[in-house]
Amino acid sequence: MPIRPENRGRYPSDWPTISRRIRFGRAGSRCECVGECGRGTHDGRCPNQHGQPAYGTGSRVILTTAHLDHTPENCDPANLRAMCQGCHLHYDRQHHAQTRAATRRAAAEAAGQLTLEQSS
Secondary structure, eight states: OOOOGGGGGGSOTTHHHHHHIIIIIISTTBOOOSSTTOOOOOSSSOOOBTTSBOTTTOOBOOEEEEETTSOTTOOOGGGEEEEEHHHHHHHTHHHHHHHHHHHHHHHHHHTTOOOOOOOO
16 A cells, blocks of 8 residues: 555665565565454465456556554564455544544634534
């Protein structure tokens, strides 16, 4: 998955090397997801391999490197997982929803709209 321009500075300068080592070294060009994506479409390790047709859709698989804690600065190998684009998108879905909500909230506030504060 492409890195958003506003997040590029959060990745180490050797990120391409780190990512390649995870995807093609440790993972052997195969998705490492064993269900943490929550799709429920595979038992055990995902069968998708980089450059091959994806199971279910037949689209070409692009292997990505996911940060399990969603923190680009944390490039400890234990925090990184090679994932096909389908597993990666599903794994990040809640994080993306939170980011979208925060972006919309900030845009509304910048436009002068008041926000309702919820008390705990």
